[in-house]
Amino acid sequence: MTVPTADPYRGYRGPTRAVMERFGITVWCEVRAETTRGTFEGLLLPRSETSDELHLVLKLGVGYNVGIRHDTVRSLEKIGYREAHYQIPEKAFPRNASLPAVKLLGTGGTIASRLDYRTGAVIPAFSPGELYGSVPELADICNLETEKLFGVFSENMGPEQYLILAEKCGEAIREGYDGIVIGHGTDTMHHTAAVLSYMVQRPPVPIIMVGSQRSSDRPSSDAAQNLINATWAAAHGPIAEVLVCMFGPTSDRYNLLHRGTRVRKMHSSYRSTFRTLGDIPVAMVELGKVTPLKEDVEPRRTDRDVLVQAAFDDRVSIVYYYPGMKADVVDALVERGYRGLVIAGTGLGHVNRVIYPALERARDAGVQVYMTLQTLWGFVQMHVYETGREILELGVVPLANMLPEAAYVKLGWALGLHPADADTVRRLMTTPLAGDMTEREPHDGYLVFQGGVPEIQEFLREVWR
Amino acid sequence: MSEAITGQNHSVRPPGDVNPRTEAALDFPDRPYGTLSAEDYAILGFMAGLEVHQQLHTRSKLFCRCPAGRYVDGCDAEVLRHMRPTLSELGEYDGTALMEFKTKKEIVYLLERGSVCTYEIDDTPPFHMDHEAVSIALEIAMLLDLNLVSELHVMRKQYLDGSIPTGFQRTAMVGLTGEIPFLVPELGIDRSLRIRQLSLEEDSCREVRDVGHRITFRTDRLGMPLTETVTEPDLLNPLELQAGARLVARIAQATGKVRRGPGAARQDVNVSVAGGRRVEIKGVPYHRGLPRLVHIEAFRQLNLLRVKAELENRAIGADVVALPDGGIPWEVSALVADVTGELSGSGHRPLREAIERGETAVAVRLGGFAGLLSHRTQPGRTFAGELAERVRVIACPEHRPFLAHSDQDPSPLTDREWRDVRRSVAASASDSVVVAWMPRDDAATAAREILLRAGEALVGIPAETRQALPDGTTGFERILPGPDRMYPDTDTPPLPVSDRAVAAVRTTLPDPPWTREQRYRELGLEPGAARRLASAPWAGVFDAVAPTVPEVAQRVASALEMRVPFLGRRGHATMTAERIAPLVRTLEAGTIRPEATERALDDLLRHPDREPDALLERYRVREDAAERCERRVAEVVAQTSALNGTDSEGVLRWAMGRVMPAFLGQLDPRYVRERLTTALSASSQRGFA
DSSP states (O other): OOOOTTOTTTTOOHHHHHHHHHHTOOTTEEEEEEETTEEEEEEEOOOOTTSOSSEEEEEOTTSOEEEEEGGGEEEEEEEEEOOOOOOOOOOOOOOOTTSOEEEEEEOSSOSSEEEETTTTEEEEOOSHHHHHHHOGGGGGTOEEEEEEOOOOOGGGOOHHHHHHHHHHHHHHHHTTOSEEEEEOOSTTHHHHHHHHHHHEESOSSOEEEEOOSSOTTSTTOSHHHHHHHHHHHHHTOSBOSEEEEEESSSSSSOEEEEETTTEEEOSSSOTTOEEESSSOOSEEEETTEEEESOSOOOBOOSSOOOEEOOOOOOOEEEEEOOTTOOHHHHHHHHHTTOOEEEEEEBTTTBOOGGGHHHHHHHHHTTOEEEEEETTOSSOOOTTSSHHHHHHHHTTOEEOTTOOHHHHHHHHHHHHHHOTTOHHHHHHHHHSOOTTSSOSOOOGGGOOOOOTTOHHHHHHHHHSBO | OOOOOOSSOOTTSOOOOBOSOOSOOTTSOOOOTTSOOHHHHHHHTOEEEEEEEEEBOOSBOSSSOSBTTOOOSOOSEEEEEOOOOOOBTTOOOOGGGGHHHHTOOEEEEEEOTTTOOTTTTTSSOOOOOOHHHHHHHHHHHHHTTOEEOSEEOEEEEEOOSSSSTTSEEEEEEEEEEEEEEEEEGGGTEEEEEEEEEEEEEEOOOEEEEEETTEEEEEOSSTTOEEEEEEEOSOBOSHHHHHHHHHHHHHHHHHTTOBOOSTTSEEEEEEEEOTTSBOEEEEEEOOSTTHHHHHHHHHHHHHHHHHHHHHHHHTTOOGGGGOOOSSSOHHHHOTTEEEOTTTTTTOSOHHHHHHHHTTOEEEEEEETTOTTGGGOEEETTEEHHHHHHHHHHHHHOOSSSOOEEETTOSSOSSOHHHHHHHHHHTTOOTTOEEEEEEEOHHHHHHHHHHHHHHHHHHHHSSOOEEEEEOTTSOEEEEEEOOSSOOEEEOTTSOOEEOOHHHHHHHHHTOOOOHHHHHHHHHHHTOOHHHHHHHHTSTTHHHHHHHOOOSHHHHHHHHHHHHHHHHHHHHHHHHHOOHHHHHHHHHHHHHTSBOGGGHHHHHHHHHHOTTSOHHHHHGGGBOOTTHHHHHHHHHHHHHHHGGGGTTOOHHHHHHHHHHHHGGGGTTTSOHHHHHHHHHHHHHHHHHHOOO
16 A cells, blocks of 8 residues: 655644644644643544545653644644655565465455554555564465555456456466465455456366455455455465455354355454355365365366456346336337346246336347346245246246345346357256256255254254354 | 662653662661651652542443442452563563573453453453543643643553453543642641643453462453552651551542442552662552551661671672573573482471472572671561562462572571582582572572572662552562553544543542541531541532531531431432532421431431421420420439449439430430439438338
């Protein structure tokens, strides 16, 4: 992170800036402030742009930051100046010829960070040397190279980034890396994992997505364990697929490897938020050991063949059905030129009668419409009820147990790949790829237990959560 | 990291850690607590400051809506976590810089669903700060005469001991730099006490168990709002320190909005002596033990300075205890040897059993230290204890004892064993040798820590946080962190504290204790009673009933003190000004005599369903009191024949016990006693009937 020191009033505007100008004070001045509430001494820090324009921020000698309201200030006296220098001394990542080579691609989010205690800034650590400083265990696992592709919060990831990421994966495979790790924000990690599963098919080496639920600057963060396990799985793991590697339970125990098309973020903040839906995870990773949980996994190969098909048509939408939904919602999408709709329907894949005409109009306009499930678990089964049968007749195509988000990215990808070939798109959509639809749901594919029930309470007392 | 306190101590830089006087009083003899005068402590250069942690009485916790004050023994679930240090821009890159990591603790948190939510286990970001807690903190800050900030910024203060699941404590500065009157006539103190700061922060977990590499915490207390009040190191002897702690406590209590009872307030004490630096003693729960504790610590520091001086005399340099970074100590240095083989048949059972368990015995040479390991540091403890403490905390051996040294007399090892051990590390007669036994990795850590601590002896007093032990000594807890490891908490927005909010709190501000105390003294209470009333929860009620007659004021204050805590929750519930006012009025009017105050108050509080007038009736002065008294006296005196053989004082006491209750409040006890004495002597003159 570099700080442009050009602006001496960083973040201060309106009344606070006026006060600073009046007394000839800039950011990084050490000041003595005489105010209506007494005297305060400290280092004037930059102001966050999302904070108001009414308060000055001082860092006190004891380490605390405090805010001083502009209209309490009687005088500001400069007693020193300490410019910030965000310089991270670098040491080289130790190389070990006997270890595999791993490429870490960065998209944003902070998998590791360092702290500048003088100013309180959290600085991402990303280069191999910086990562080595934060997580030295990596040097015992592999030889690491890093490349920062973009620096976006994952909710801002989109088709543009997917294409670049897919090409970069292909490049890393051709260059001979033994595994790829992708640092990614957790909000849309499952979207990216799914789309990469389509854009980068049959990789010979593991492609492991990793992030952290709790910011990596804190001692309790899941970042280091995630990164260590992800890197291990990429460097030494036997499974060559696009996988998400995040905590199993919320305790610091093991990580899970989830297939990219079946994984989803299921809680806004829990470390254990990522879960495989409709099946069990592919493997456990813990302390230098990958333990496959499934038998049907793609093994690591020595060749360098991979099918990279980076394409995406973003005129696709997910429509989350709700009772009382009106036809005009679907009509509006069609009128605006959307080429594909993924419906997250209720129950076995249902919507109300009211929107049937809109579905018809969509079909007539050549818009492809697919059905997935709001319930997330279970199979679309549109033959069971009349509603389902009616919807089928309108040309809506069921997608078995494909997750809505996976269906959305798959449709965007398929349409991008075959813009003028509706039949091929339909064939791609209805053919299982990278496990996005399964033939069977085992009994333990859906395990959502309720708290409070005695047997569950007993179980919780026996294991570390 | 340490800066000398210069004349101009800008608060833009961290406050100094070093005692301003650099010459240690090495010749001052060790003396037990209670035998030193204030002048003696001045010679020692004794200096102390306080950090008082006070729980606030709020409904919820500070950053979530869980109930505050819910303490539980049960547990529904457990979570396991580890802590990793976050490196600063000054941090080391060396993989082995995380050496502490290899002996990292497994930290287990016990959860009970009524007292914690997902915030406490660090699986949910914080909710907005509890406004009740902010108000109370502002109130205490105002009483302490502090400059209030305009905006509260929540900071993260890192702790890696596991006591907080996130690995940091959320804390916000509320007010800075104030001065309060510090008046303790019995100690000759009449000056002011400077307060450095008050911050609002969340409380930590309670430790349940700490064995080997696993530490277990209970999470019920976690997240409760605390104020931390830090004084300047203006306290110059142990009794002053205690008085200062009591003063700070009373100020918080004056608001009536802080928790009381065991664990509701804890203090950390910073102590230094001339030639040394401050050491922090953490988590002292009671004021009672403070003076002895800091006295012992002052002498521990002085003794460490003596060890340092002796090492200087012997020209021992740091190279003597230096170990290369990285590698197994006994493989990379001649100072350390694996002596498992030499000691495998040892007669010392803990050692033999450790080796039988497959553990390693390691020997460490401390060159030139001969005799210093048995140098006294605290009552019953020696310098070797300083080494053992480090090993205990950092290497985490599960079994004890785990260490022996060559200065021990009598020694657990035989002469021959010592000869073999000394040979293994090429120790000469001027060297000390330490032997430790535990699992191999831990033994490697132990060897490093022993040499590190020996190296620190050359500097004098290491920067430590220590824990207070029941016998008044202290034990090592952790290395004192350098500059505060603090940085902004980006999960919470800054909270403005407007002039209007401050004014609103100001209207609820109670009188500060010293003002109150003075008022009570002027009312006629003696100083001790005045001070106790000023910090009592019922002070507000006392003020509301506003007794004006000195004797009544004294009696009411005393009665409240006697009865309210005794009646507990029940007493507090009924104790309103309304309930008590009738009693006070009648006492002042003279219609009930003052001696009845305590009993009458008790009746009022015990029977909230009954009308005060009805309850007070039996104590009211009545015209026929004297007459009835005569009759009663006669009755009782007639019964004294049964007390044949009891001495006259005993008989009188018994008789008073039979007569007075009926006349409590109505007649002066001295009058009754006088009537009885007369009647009894008349009766005995007559002889028993």
